[in-house]
Amino acid sequence: MITLYAFGSNFGLPDPSPFVMKTEIHLKMAKLGYRREETGPQGAPKGKLPYIDDDGVIVADSVFIRDYLERTYAVDLDAGLTETQKALAWTVERMVEDHLYWIMVHARWADEDNFTKGPAHFFDQAPEAMREAIRQQGRQNVISILHGQGIGRHSVEEIAGIADRSFSALARIIGDKPFLTGDRPCGADASLFGLVAGALTPLFDTPVRAAAARHGVLVAYRDRMLERFYPEFAMEMA
Numbered sequence: 172m173i174t175l176y177a178f179g180s181n182f183g184l185p186d187p188s189p190f191v192m193k194t195e196i197h198l199k200m201a202k203l204g205y206r207r208e209e210t211g212p213q214g215a216p217k218g219k220l221p222y223i224d225d226d227g228v229i230v231a232d233s234v235f236i237r238d239y240l241e242r243t244y245a246v247d248l249d250a251g252l253t254e255t256q257k258a259l260a261w262t263v264e265r266m267v268e269d270h271l272y273w274i275m276v277h278a279r280w281a282d283e284d285n286f287t288k289g290p291a292h293f294f295d296q297a298p299e300a301m302r303e304a305i306r307q308q309g310r311q312n313v314i315s316i317l318h319g320q321g322i323g324r325h326s327v328e329e330i331a332g333i334a335d336r337s338f339s340a341l342a343r344i345i346g347d348k349p350f351l352t353g354d355r356p357c358g359a360d361a362s363l364f365g366l367v368a369g370a371l372t373p374l375f376d377t378p379v380r381a382a383a384a385r386h387g388v389l390v391a392y393r394d395r396m397l398e399r400f401y402p403e404f405a406m407e408m409a
């Protein structure tokens with residue numbers, strides 16, 4: 172039995188991590204049985220979630236988990252795609268995970284109000300006497316990472332402008348198709364959904380959310396994916 176190590180439902184989402192949602196959707200697409208274990212990233216092989224344990228085989232990182240599942244269980248999450256569609260899917264996946272993801276992290280951690288409503292609670296279990304110090308240290312660590320990545324060097328307005336361009340591009344690529352490449356979801360839809368759902372969650376009121384919400388195509392896409400892969404959340408968000 173496969174165990175998926177996840178954060179657990181939070182921020183009005185099946186998981187606060189788009190990468191955990193991505194892997195969970197890959198498991199569902201592949202129709203593989205799994206159990207979900209809620210944990211933190213501290214014990215993870217690469218210090219990040221998700222990772223899986225498949226009867227003793229540990230695989231970390233959503234990209235490598237997908238490779239492992241496809242190889243081990245003879246499934247192809249991109250079955251039927253042309254080589255050009257596969258190239259587009261990979262390009263969108265990288266854009267989402269290596270670009271828009273950081274914009275979403277910035278909205279959640281750098282904005283004081285959003286931090287207080289959301290990520291601050293990751294530290295609720297820390298010993299009371301040190302809790303606030305650990306919380307602020309955790310926030311500073313993420314702010315340093317955002318600075319190193321580069322997005323943290325921009326103003327909120329500049330970031331919102333970039334987010335707007337990126338969400339517009341994604342909405343244009345989806346167009347009138349139900350999913351990224353056509354009538355049924357491919358592997359990269361899991362990645363795209365995780366990010367779009369994360370950006371749209373009503374808990375965080377940010378220019379990034381506004382940039383995504385402006386596109387009815389993206390909201391409808393989020394709802395379509397929710398209905399298919401997380402019907403319980405689809406009802407909650409309706």
Ligand SMILES: N[C@@H](CCC(=O)N[C@@H](CS)C(=O)NCC(=O)O)C(=O)O
Binds near residue numbers: 233
């Ligand atoms: N490339 C990784 C990224 C995973 C990732 O960034 N996970 C974040 C949560 S969204 C995490 O666990 N961060 C904890 C940390 O950096 O300490 C993947 O695709 O799985």
